[in-house]
């Protein structure tokens with residue numbers, strides 16, 4: 001059965017919540033988009049920018065009449081929001097989210113309700129930037145980008161379909177996978193790279209010679225460290241929410257960095273070149289895949 005979506009309530013209208021609202025409007029969603037948040041200034045800005053149609057600072061009022069609710073708050077807060085919402089709204093109301101980690105939300109829902117509520121469809125757009133806030137929201141942010149949904153056996157297929165259709169209308173490319181796989185893949189491809197970028201910049205910034213170091217940095221440094229400009233609070237939450245998978249990836253990376261250190265110390269050209277060649281080949285394939293995706 002197709003579920004009609006006439007009102008969407010977005011909880012926290014920041015970069016991702018705001019971009020989803022903009023994308024839906026730009027792609028013909030004719031229903032009402034309601035915003036909720038703690039800070040009236042950013043909701044007012046969302047209204048002025050035409051991102052949302054109205055807002056409320058009161059959660060009960062904001063979700064009243066909603067057919068679908070999108071939790072777009074930071075990752076750790078999303079777990080509390082979902083627990084509150086499931087008790088607050090009727091079970092025909094679809095609840096979805098955009099958080100970067102899924103396991104903590106599944107655990108929170110199971111702990112609170114003994115099972116995953118059928119109307120809860122967890123999701124994650126693999127699109128964004130180092131910027132934050134509704135000012136940075138873009139209608140085309142999700143075009144040709146993956147959105148991962150992590151339904152469980154208990155998920156209502158109609159609710160799943162409604163969330164899929166919502167994201168498809170923004171130009172996104174939908175993929176489904178189990179929660180554990182999602183958190184492992186994202187620890188490797190997104191969370192570890194952010195940790196490395198933050199650590200590199202922090203290590204260099206702690207150097208008394210930092211002024212000179214940054215002045216002479218080339219494009220490679222800029223490419224590698226862009227994501228260290230991301231919101232520290234958001235990434236602190238992601239790191240804690242995906243603790244186990246992230247620790248595993250940090251250990252794997254540390255071991256490999258240790259091996260490379262040893263090869264450099266030993267003047268072991270064969271192993272150094274082999275490591276860089278494997279990496280270049282994998283990176284070239286990735287670049288080619290990206291190019292094909294954007295055609």
Ligand SMILES: NC(=O)C1=CN([C@@H]2O[C@H](COP(=O)(O)OP(=O)(O)OC[C@H]3O[C@@H](n4cnc5c(N)ncnc54)[C@H](O)[C@@H]3O)[C@@H](O)[C@H]2O)C=CC1
Nearest residue numbers: 012013014015016072073074075099100127128129132133
């Ligand atoms: N930034 C990115 O590139 C991506 C972020 N995500 C996820 O999307 C979610 C939102 O991130 P962004 O939109 O980038 O962040 P943002 O900082 O642009 O927006 C977050 C919003 O949450 C509100 N907020 C903060 N603390 C709150 C609280 N305690 N209660 C209620 N609202 C609160 C803020 O006022 C703001 O409006 C996060 O879970 C993040 O992990 C997912 C994909 C990409």
Ligand SMILES: O=C(O)C(=O)Cc1ccc(O)cc1
Nearest residue numbers: 100125126127128129130227
């Ligand atoms: O800025 C970038 O390159 C990102 O990696 C954006 C991003 C941040 C968090 C996510 O959960 C997904 C994508």
